[in-house]
Each structure stands twice: as structure tokens, then as C-alpha cells.
Amino acid sequence: NAGVTQxxxxxxxKTGQSMTLLCAQDMNHEYxxxxxxxxxxxxxxxxxxxxxxxTAKGEVPDGYNVSRLKKQxxxxxxxxAAPSQTSVYFCASSYGTGPYNEQFFGPGTRLTxx
Amino acid sequence: xxxTTQPPSMDCAExxxxxxxxxxxxxxxxxxxxxxRQIHSQGPQYIIHGLKNNETNEMASxxxxxxxxxxxxxxxxxxxxxxxxxYCIVGYAxxxxxxxxxxxxxxxxxxxx
Numbered sequence: 171n172a173g174v175t176q177x178x179x180x181x182x183x184k185t186g187q188s189m190t191l192l193c194a195q196d197m198n199h200e201y202x203x204x205x206x207x208x209x210x211x212x213x214x215x216x217x218x219x220x221x222x223x224x225t226a227k228g229e230v231p232d233g234y235n236v237s238r239l240k241k242q243x244x245x246x247x248x249x250x251a252a253p254s255q256t257s258v259y260f261c262a263s264s265y266g267t268g269p270y271n272e273q274f275f276g277p278g279t280r281l282t283x284x
Numbered sequence: 285x286x287x288t289t290q291p292p293s294m295d296c297a298e299x300x301x302x303x304x305x306x307x308x309x310x311x312x313x314x315x316x317x318x319x320x321r322q323i324h325s326q327g328p329q330y331i332i333h334g335l336k337n338n339e340t341n342e343m344a345s346x347x348x349x350x351x352x353x354x355x356x357x358x359x360x361x362x363x364x365x366x367x368x369x370x371y372c373i374v375g376y377a378x379x380x381x382x383x384x385x386x387x388x389x390x391x392x393x394x395x396x397x
Contacts, residue, residue: 174327205387210389211389212371212386212387212388212389212390213328213385213387214387215384215385218384228384260327260328262327262328272318272330272333273328273330273385274330275327275328275329276327277326277327278325278326278327
């Protein structure tokens with residue numbers, strides 16, 4: 171099992187450009203999450219999904235859109251990138267909620283917006 | 285969700301036990317205590333969780349005080365590979381919760397040779 175994978179690992183964008191980050195999991199998990207982590211900070215939840223075809227806003231959703239067309243994939247889109255979106259983005263997945271449903275995290279995508 | 289307070293940094297000698305404290309004085313009756321860690325530049329990794337009772341797994345032990353207002357994560361024999369940021373997180377599980385994890389700044393644990 172590959173677990174949770176993220177594509178790409180690194181990306182540099184210019185202000186105003188768009189891009190999509192791909193998260194894939196092979197554990198048949200229902201729940202998927204996108205977080206961002208700024209330097210010296212903890213992770214903050216951007217968007218999440220409780221199943222195929224569903225998405226919902228987290229703590230910091232502005233400037234991002236997501237889609238969950240297939241159960242195993244969760245896409246994070248930036249329509250018009252801004253320097254404030256320079257961050258490390260982590261995807262995670264879990265079976266669902268409940269105390270035993272720990273979240274499994276991907277390796278992260280380092281995004282720089284110039 | 286209840287907030288947590290952790291020391292910003294701690295040191296530990298290799299081979300010794302690392303005891304990481306966490307205060308969560310506003311925890312409610314059905315909130316769990318979760319511990320995750322993040323090794324430099326990697327995604328966070330689940331360690332252990334508990335509600336009331338002490339818990340142990342292959343990675344660590346979790347000691348929760350009787351009043352549940354604080355807890356301690358114990359790494360029994362710390363190695364250099366345990367150097368990481370350790371996050372104590374309090375949250376609900378199940379019901380209307382969507383598994384939200386609120387990460388604070390955590391404790392930077394440095395294990396020395």
C-alpha cells in the first residue's frame with residue numbers, strides 16, 4: 171500500500187496563476203482532508219470531504235476549491251494564487267470519525283507563490 | 285473544542301524516557317486526547333489517543349489524570365529518530381464530528397546522543 175500520496179511535491183507559481191494539487195489514497199477511506207502549514211505553525215484545515223461527491227469548508231477555505239469525484243482522490247484547486255498561499259499543503263484521510271479513526275497524512279506539497 | 289497547552293520545547297537523552305506534558309483544563313466529558321508527531325518536513329503521524337484510562341501501544345504510553353485536565357505522553361526509550369514536534373489535540377470523535385483535528389504549536393522534542 172502506498173498510503174496517502176500527493177502530487178506534485180514542489181511547485182512555484184506566479185501571482186494570479188492557477189493550479190491543482192492531487193491527493194490519492196489506497197486505503198478505501200471515506201474521509202479526506204486538506205490542511206496547510208505555515209512556518210512555525212500548526213496545521214489548519216482548509217476543506218474536507220466525508221465521502222465521494224461531498225465537500226465542506228474547514229477553518230481557512232477562502233481562495234481554495236476542492237472536488238471529490240472519486241473516493242480515492244481529493245483535489246485542491248487554487249484559481250488565482252496569492253503570495254499568502256505560500257505554504258506546505260498536507261492531505262490526510264481516515265476511515266471516518268470515531269476515536270479509532272486516526273488520520274493518515276501524505277508527505278506534503280511545498281508551494282511558493284511569487 | 286478544548287484548547288491545549290504544551291511546553292514549546294524539551295530535551296531528552298537517547299535511551300531515556302521522554303515525558304511530554306499537556307494541559308487541557310477545559311476538556312469536556314466526551315472529548316478524547318490525541319497525540320500526533322511531525323518529523324521534520326514530513327506529514328504528521330498518529331501516535332496514540334485516550335478518553336479516561338491510561339493507554340499503551342507499541343509507540344508510546346498515554347497517562348491521563350483522573351480529572352482529565354492534563355495528560356502525559358511517554359516515549360519509554362527515546363531514540364534520535366523520535367526528534368520531532370509533538371502535538372496534543374483534544375477533540376470529539378463520532379456523532380456530528382467530522383474528525384476535525386485542531387493543531388496547536390506543539391512541543392519540539394530533541395533527543396540527544
